[in-house]
Each structure stands twice: as structure tokens, then as C-alpha cells.
Amino acid sequence: MPTQLSTETLHGSLADPAISSMNLLNELIERYPRAISMAAGRPYEEFFDVGLVHRYLDAYCDHLRRDRKLTEAEITRTLFQYGATKGVIAGLVARNLAVDENIDVPAESVVVTVGCQEALFLVLRALRADDRDVVLAPAPTYVGLTGAALITDTPVRPVRSTVDGIDLDDLVHQLKLAGEAGERVRACYVTPDFANPTGTSMDVRARRRLLEIAAAHDILLLEDNAYGLFGADRLPSLKALDDSAAVVYLGSFAKTGMPGARVGYVVADQPVAGGGVLADQLSKLKGMLTVNTSPIAQAVIAGKLLLNDYSLTAANVRETAVYQRNLRLTLDALDRALGACPGVGWNTPTGGFFITVTVPFTVDDALLEHAARDHGVLFTPMHHFYGGKGGFTQLRLSISLLTPELIEEGVARLAALVTGRLP
Amino acid sequence: MPTQLSTETLHGSLADPAISSMNLLNELIERYPRAISMAAGRPYEEFFDVGLVHRYLDAYCDHLRRDRKLTEAEITRTLFQYGATKGVIAGLVARNLAVDENIDVPAESVVVTVGCQEALFLVLRALRADDRDVVLAPAPTYVGLTGAALITDTPVRPVRSTVDGIDLDDLVHQLKLAGEAGERVRACYVTPDFANPTGTSMDVRARRRLLEIAAAHDILLLEDNAYGLFGADRLPSLKALDDSAAVVYLGSFAKTGMPGARVGYVVADQPVAGGGVLADQLSKLKGMLTVNTSPIAQAVIAGKLLLNDYSLTAANVRETAVYQRNLRLTLDALDRALGACPGVGWNTPTGGFFITVTVPFTVDDALLEHAARDHGVLFTPMHHFYGGKGGFTQLRLSISLLTPELIEEGVARLAALVTGRLP
Numbered sequence: 094m095p096t097q098l099s100t101e102t103l104h105g106s107l108a109d110p111a112i113s114s115m116n117l118l119n120e121l122i123e124r125y126p127r128a129i130s131m132a133a134g135r136p137y138e139e140f141f142d143v144g145l146v147h148r149y150l151d152a153y154c155d156h157l158r159r160d161r162k163l164t165e166a167e168i169t170r171t172l173f174q175y176g177a178t179k180g181v182i183a184g185l186v187a188r189n190l191a192v193d194e195n196i197d198v199p200a201e202s203v204v205v206t207v208g209c210q211e212a213l214f215l216v217l218r219a220l221r222a223d224d225r226d227v228v229l230a231p232a233p234t235y236v237g238l239t240g241a242a243l244i245t246d247t248p249v250r251p252v253r254s255t256v257d258g259i260d261l262d263d264l265v266h267q268l269k270l271a272g273e274a275g276e277r278v279r280a281c282y283v284t285p286d287f288a289n290p291t292g293t294s295m296d297v298r299a300r301r302r303l304l305e306i307a308a309a310h311d312i313l314l315l316e317d318n319a320y321g322l323f324g325a326d327r328l329p330s331l332k333a334l335d336d337s338a339a340v341v342y343l344g345s346f347a348k349t350g351m352p353g354a355r356v357g358y359v360v361a362d363q364p365v366a367g368g369g370v371l372a373d374q375l376s377k378l379k380g381m382l383t384v385n386t387s388p389i390a391q392a393v394i395a396g397k398l399l400l401n402d403y404s405l406t407a408a409n410v411r412e413t414a415v416y417q418r419n420l421r422l423t424l425d426a427l428d429r430a431l432g433a434c435p436g437v438g439w440n441t442p443t444g445g446f447f448i449t450v451t452v453p454f455t456v457d458d459a460l461l462e463h464a465a466r467d468h469g470v471l472f473t474p475m476h477h478f479y480g481g482k483g484g485f486t487q488l489r490l491s492i493s494l495l496t497p498e499l500i501e502e503g504v505a506r507l508a509a510l511v512t513g514r515l516p
Numbered sequence: 517m518p519t520q521l522s523t524e525t526l527h528g529s530l531a532d533p534a535i536s537s538m539n540l541l542n543e544l545i546e547r548y549p550r551a552i553s554m555a556a557g558r559p560y561e562e563f564f565d566v567g568l569v570h571r572y573l574d575a576y577c578d579h580l581r582r583d584r585k586l587t588e589a590e591i592t593r594t595l596f597q598y599g600a601t602k603g604v605i606a607g608l609v610a611r612n613l614a615v616d617e618n619i620d621v622p623a624e625s626v627v628v629t630v631g632c633q634e635a636l637f638l639v640l641r642a643l644r645a646d647d648r649d650v651v652l653a654p655a656p657t658y659v660g661l662t663g664a665a666l667i668t669d670t671p672v673r674p675v676r677s678t679v680d681g682i683d684l685d686d687l688v689h690q691l692k693l694a695g696e697a698g699e700r701v702r703a704c705y706v707t708p709d710f711a712n713p714t715g716t717s718m719d720v721r722a723r724r725r726l727l728e729i730a731a732a733h734d735i736l737l738l739e740d741n742a743y744g745l746f747g748a749d750r751l752p753s754l755k756a757l758d759d760s761a762a763v764v765y766l767g768s769f770a771k772t773g774m775p776g777a778r779v780g781y782v783v784a785d786q787p788v789a790g791g792g793v794l795a796d797q798l799s800k801l802k803g804m805l806t807v808n809t810s811p812i813a814q815a816v817i818a819g820k821l822l823l824n825d826y827s828l829t830a831a832n833v834r835e836t837a838v839y840q841r842n843l844r845l846t847l848d849a850l851d852r853a854l855g856a857c858p859g860v861g862w863n864t865p866t867g868g869f870f871i872t873v874t875v876p877f878t879v880d881d882a883l884l885e886h887a888a889r890d891h892g893v894l895f896t897p898m899h900h901f902y903g904g905k906g907g908f909t910q911l912r913l914s915i916s917l918l919t920p921e922l923i924e925e926g927v928a929r930l931a932a933l934v935t936g937r938l939p
Contacts, residue, residue: 102702143573210804381664
């Protein structure tokens with residue numbers, strides 16, 4: 094038997110509480126399957142249909158046959174064999190970005206990835222050249238960013254967050270502090286639309302100022318846009334406003350396409366000395382990480398794009414209506430149940446999956462367990478998105494998986510928990 | 517415009533020749549599409565059939581319905597939603613290992629990955645705890661190991677290779693040298709069956725001695741078994757002989773299942789202090805790298821397993837016959853065409869995809885280009901598997917994609933090149 098492996102002999106990320114945080118949370122949640130879950134940020138399931146997988150595959154094969162003039166042998170090879178590292182559907186993704194987001198980029202700047210998570214890893218891996226390199230991210234932030242930073246040994250410096258998204262004055266301040274500490278800030282991660290976990294968005298003026306700050310300080314912006322589609326009014330993404338290749342755009346099809354395909358992408362059109370763009374470098378890393386994203390999985394996403402004239406906005410009309418309805422119903426229910434409670438408040442996102450609720454007592458995993466066991470309701474303690482270093486009076490509510498009945502009952506149960514804890 | 521990105525401001529792996537080596541090689545090869553390719557290690561294509569993808573998906577859904585008693589909603593959720601980080605088919609993989617490899621491991625020690633490449637990354641990431649940590653690998657070695665080592669900042673110390681696989685005396689010597697240099701050898705990567713690129717195999721006695729060396733020096737063995745199935749006589753894998761959890765088994769379905777699914781796995785049943793096994797730690801890393809392997813892609817592989825009573829040996833009867841035939845025909849053709857040439861030789865693998873040819877002149881990428889342009893034949897210069905640091909009189913021939921006619925003509929073209937260069 095080899096010497097037992099231990100925290101000391103395994104990579105440091107494995108000892109960090111953040112990497113276990115979501116697992117522990119999910120385990121806790123799984124122990125209470127009958128509780129109403131306002132915890133999981135998973136997409137709505139009513140419109141899932143296994144038949145669609147077959148239809149999407151067929152639609153992609155038809156496209157290869159009809160539009161690309163491939164022979165049957167070439168079509169089969171496209172699905173079955175190893176494929177191009179950047180992906181076989183990069184062109185279709187670029188077309189989707191033009192149609193839905195008014196983002197105009199060449200297919201060569203797109204790398205199709207195993208979900209947005211692999212894209213995050215690739216970008217952070219590329220940008221961590223030496224020990225001085227750090228990235229900035231709002232606190233609280235998406236755990237996937239924290240995790241990708243951990244496994245690339247990239248320090249993340251937190252930037253204050255407001256109800257209007259990342260605090261740009263604090264961003265400038267943190268850039269100054271990092272410079273004084275001898276750190277080289279490579280990028281700032283940001284989700285301008287309906288951020289996970291807060292649900293906050295940035296207005297257009299703030300987006301433009303963020304681009305100016307990035308240009309002035311010579312940093313990249315890593316724009317995560319997993320939820321932008323699910324809003325009442327669309328604002329231009331940072332990438333759509335970007336005229337100087339400062340924005341690396343992180344795309345997810347998990348909410349707009351299908352989580353089970355595990356297909357995302359990164360747009361990286363930044364020039365690199367010696368030729369090519371950053372996407373070419375990310376592709377080299379991907380070749381040594383996952384070789385290429387499954388063409389079968391890519392074909393499923395391609396089929397959905399093709400059957401909807403390249404528009405995921407069109408493909409998600411029903412889903413967007415559900416999320417908008419759920420958001421409104423949840424905010425209304427919170428208002429009725431907790432509107433008069435001193436010290437209890439929440440933000441009012443106009444899209445996305447999440448609402449931030451603030452309470453005048455501690456929200457930790459023990460409270461979550463109490464909520465699950467004694468009140469039959471689940472949420473996510475916000476401290477998980479601060480790496481356990483803050484957010485102890487906040488919780489995240491997710492509205493994406495619910496029905497009107499579950500929202501009514503879920504908020505009532507939450508209200509019972511909250512009012513029982515008020516001073 | 518941000519300061520242009522450059523080698524100096526990107527991760528060191530991107531400046532390493534090894535990470536670009538395969539891309540450059542593939543680009544060269546793509547410029548000569550009409551040359552006979554004895555270069556690509558891709559599986560044989562004649563039996564590919566898009567209809568199989570649909571059948572495999574249906575077979576997996578039937579299994580969930582019939583054997584696992586899932587409702588239609590649960591089946592749909594399994595395919596469409598985010599899934600367990602370790603994979604939804606880990607149990608089926610464990611059963612396949614029992615049937616085909618006589619390896620008996622619990623499903624909990626299996627992590628389903630995005631190809632074997634992600635498995636390599638996860639293991640190296642976990643084992644690189646500090647700057648002392650290194651791994652050993654035979655030279656020449658699979659480029660995927662080199663690449664995963666580069667992006668995890670893991671030094672790889674080469675071990676001599678013989679016609680019988682890794683040189684065990686040199687392994688002991690390298691362990692001693694590493695120890696003297698203050699390095700901590702965490703593992704030795706090895707492919708006991710029909711290794712890529714050499715085609716060499718280890719006999720059972722050597723396998724047992726390797727296990728003893730690993731135990732004596734307290735290192736793990738990372739066993740890559742991508743080609744073991746394609747042999748005339750099967751030998752027990754290291755993992756099947758392993759009674760002390762010294763072997764981490766790296767599994768690929770790229771050659772035995774379908775490359776386009778991009779599904780592989782790792783078996784890591786090593787206990788870890790504090791509870792659980794190494795697979796649990798790898799799963800934590802995977803959660804922050806790709807979240808989970810596409811359940812759609814997993815379902816395709818599962819369907820193939822289910823329709824073949826869990827046996828990939830059974831599923832690959834036709835493919836194995838083709839590879840065996842191609843190997844024999846290629847060795848025969850080499851014998852006829854080059855058997856009398858002084859200084860020209862090759863090994864005689866009994867399975868797998870690859871043959872090593874040694875010649876009395878330099879084999880570099882310029883020679884490959886000459887071969888492609890003027891002789892219409894493609895191979896892989898062996899130096900690509902030495903990280904450009906050796907192997908300059910060897911080349912790798914791959915037999916996996918060929919027909920008897922292409923073998924006859926390809927070897928004739930190669931012989932014309934070789935005999936024209938002899939002194």
C-alpha cells in the first residue's frame with residue numbers, strides 16, 4: 094500500500110474550502126429531497142424532451158449535407174472522429190453571436206469548450222505567466238471563477254459589489270493597490286447581466302466606464318454572459334461595446350441550449366505578438382486539456398441553433414417567459430410576506446435566475462440545514478460566493494426551477510423561518 | 517487596444533515546443549490531403565454509422581427505464597440537466613472493467629472524464645503539491661502526457677525505453693537520481709500494452725517487477741490502456757495485477773468506443789487521509805474544470821456498452837480483426853520492401869496501432885514534408901514524442917486507418933524514400 098495520500102501531498106486547491114463548498118452544499122441539499130429548492134441554479138425542465146436530442150442531431154447532419162455539401166462519409170466522420178480543437182461549430186456560434194448579441198467576430202476567434210467552465214480555466218491558465226499575475230473579481234462571485242483560479246494557482250483580488258454590479262470606484266482602487274503591491278492585474282472577471290449570485294446588472298453608462306478603466310489600466314475584461322438572454326430589456330454586452338479587443342467573452346449554452354451537452358465557448362480576438370489571436374493560444378491549451386469538445390455534444394447545440402435561425406432568443410421564448418414570471422411572482426411574494434419586516438430586504442433584478450435577500454441575522458450552513466429540516470425550504474447561503482469570507486447576512490434565491498405554486502409555498506416557508514429569527 | 521499579448525505575458529507552457537508540435541505536424545499533414553497517411557492514430561472508420569448514435573442513446577434510455585426504474589421525467593433530466601461530477605455511467609464503466617479487464621473496482625473510484633486527456637490532467641494536477649513534485653515517463657512518450665504536465669507545471673523526467681517497454685533498471689536509476697536531486701517522484705506514467713508511439717509492450721514478469729518497484733519507492737503508476745484491447749493475446753493490465761492500490765488506471769473510449777464522444781475515465785481507488793479515495797479528490801478538481809462530462813456523450817458510450825453486454829472486446833471484434841490484419845500486412849510489406857536494407861529496422865508489435873521504424877539518417881519535419889510532397893506518404897517523426905530532444909533516426913507508422921491497398925502502396929512509397937537516402 095502506498096503511503097496514504099493527504100492534503101499535504103495533494104495540490105493546494107484541494108485544501109481550499111471553496112473547492113468543497115458546492116459539493117458540501119449539494120450533499121446537504123440532497124439529504125432533503127422533499128424541501129422546495131430555491132437553491133439550484135438549474136434551467137427550467139418542463140420543455141426538456143429526449144426526442145429533441147435526435148432532432149437536433151438530424152438537423153446538424155442535414156446542415157452538413159445541404160449547406161456544407163459534405164458527403165455521407167464526411168458527415169459521419171465529423172460526428173465520430175476526433176475534430177478540430179477549436180470546435181466544429183465555431184462558425185455557427187459566431188453567427189449566433191451576430192444574431193442575438195450584435196457581436197461581430199470571426200469564427201477563428203471562437204474556441205468551443207466543455208462548458209463555460211473550461212473556457213474560464215483556459216483563459217486563467219493562459220494569463221498566469223508568473224507569480225505576479227492576479228485577476229480581479231467582484232465579491233460575491235461565481236464559484237466557477239473561484240475554482241478555475243484555484244486550479245491555475247491564480248490569486249483573485251475581490252472588488253466591492255453594489256446593487257448596480259461591480260463598484261467601479263473600488264475597481265480603480267484595487268488596481269492601484271495591486272500595482273503598489275507589485276502585482277500585475279491581468280483581467281477583471283465580470284457578469285454585467287443578472288450576475289450569479291447577486292442578480293445585479295450594470296447600466297450602459299457603467300459598462301462604458303468599465304471599458305475605459307480596462308483600457309486605461311491595460312487589463313482584459315472577462316465577460317460572463319450566461320443569463321443575459323433572460324431579461325425584459327436587453328442591454329448591449331461589453332463585447333458588443335468593445336472596440337479595442339479588451340473583452341474576452343465567455344459563452345455558455347448551459348442555460349440557453351442544454352446543460353447536458355456541456356458546450357460553451359470563449360471569444361478571444363486579442364492579437365498576440367508573433368501572429369494570431371488569443372483564441373489560438375487557448376486552443377493549444379485545450380488540445381492538452383480535453384483535445385476537443387465532443388462533436389456529438391456540439392451537434393446537439395448546433396441543431397438547436399439551426400432549427401431556430403441561429404437565435405437562442407427565439408429558441409427560449411417560452412423559457413424566458415417562465416423566468417420572467419417566476420421572478421415577478423417571487424418578488425411579489427417576498428413583498429407580501431416580508432415587506433414589513435425591519436432589516437429584511439432584497440434587490441429587484443429584471444432578469445436572470447437570482448435574487449439577493451438580506452436579513453438581520455447570520456445565514457450559515459447550519460441555518461440552511463434548519464431551513465431544510467424544519468421548514469422544508471432550500472436556498473444558498475451567500476457566504477459560499479465569498480469563499481467563506483463574507484456575506485453572512487445574505488442568501489441567494491434561485492427562481493429558475495419553480496412553478497407558481499412552489500414559489501408561493503417556498504416564500505411562505507422562507508418567511509416563517511425569517512420572521513421566527515427577527516429580533 | 518490593450519498591450520499586445522506575447523510569449524512573455526502568457527503561461528510558460530505556450531512557449532514550449534511540445535505544445536505546438538502536434539498542431540504544426542497536423543498543419544503540415546493537412547497540406548497534403550492526397551498523401552497516404554501512416555501518421556494519424558485515429559480509429560478505423562468503415563464501421564462508423566450515424567444511426568448508431570441514435571441507437572446508443574435509445575439503448576441507454578431503455579436501460580434507465582427498465583433496469584434503473586427511472587420515470588420518463590427522470591430519464592429526460594439525466595440526459596438534459598447537469599449531472600453528477602463523477603459521471604452518470606461510472607457503474608457501467610466499472611462493470612465493463614470487470615468483464616473485459618478482470619479489474620474489480622467500486623463505481624465510487626471511477627471518474628468519467630472528457631477523454632483520457634482530462635483524466636491525465638486531473639491526476640497530474642492533484643499530484644503536483646509543491647515544486648519538488650515530478651513524474652517519470654518513458655521517452656518517447658505520448659504527447660498527451662507531456663501536454664498535461666506542461667499545463668500543470670509538472671516536470672517530467674524521462675526513463676529509457678527498450679523494445680520491451682520501459683527500462684526498469686533505468687527507472688530505478690532515475691528514481692535514485694531524482695531523490696538525490698531533492699525531487700519527490702509522485703508517479704510513473706506507463707502504457708504496458710502497445711504503447712503510443714512505440715507499439716511496445718511489457719511482459720507479465722516486467723509488469724510484476726514494475727509493481728514491486730512502485731511499492732518499494734512509494735510511487736503511483738499511471739497506467740494508460742488505450743490500445744490493450746487490440747492485441748492477439750491479452751496480458752493482464754497492471755491494475756488487474758495491483759493488490760496495493762498503486763495503480764491509477766487511465767481509461768479511454770476513443771479507440772474502443774467512439775472518438776467523437778470524448779469520454780474517458782480514471783480509476784483512482786487510493787485511500788486519502790481524512791476519508792474517501794483519490795477519485796473523490798479528482799472529482800473536486802473536475803467540478804472546477806469541466807463541471808461534468810456531457811451526459812449525452814456518456815449515454816452514447818453507455819449504449820454501446822449495453823448493446824454489447826458490457827464488453828468492448830465483443831463490440832470491437834471487427835475492428836480488432838482489421839487492426840491485426842493491417843499490422844501483419846504492414847510488417848510483411850516492410851519485410852519485402854526494406855528487409856535487406858542495412859541500418860533499417862523496425863519492431864514487431866503484436867497489437868495496437870503503431871510500429872517504430874529506425875533508419876540510418878535524420879528524420880525531421882523537413883524529411884516529412886519531402887515525403888509528403890515528393891513521395892505522397894505521411895508518417896510521424898519520432899522526435900515529436902521526445903519533446904524534440906531525441907529520436908531523430910526514428911519514425912512512427914500508424915496502421916489504424918488503412919486498407920490493404922493503401923498499406924501496399926504506402927509502404928512502397930516509404931521504401932522509395934528510405935532507399936533513396938541510404939548511404
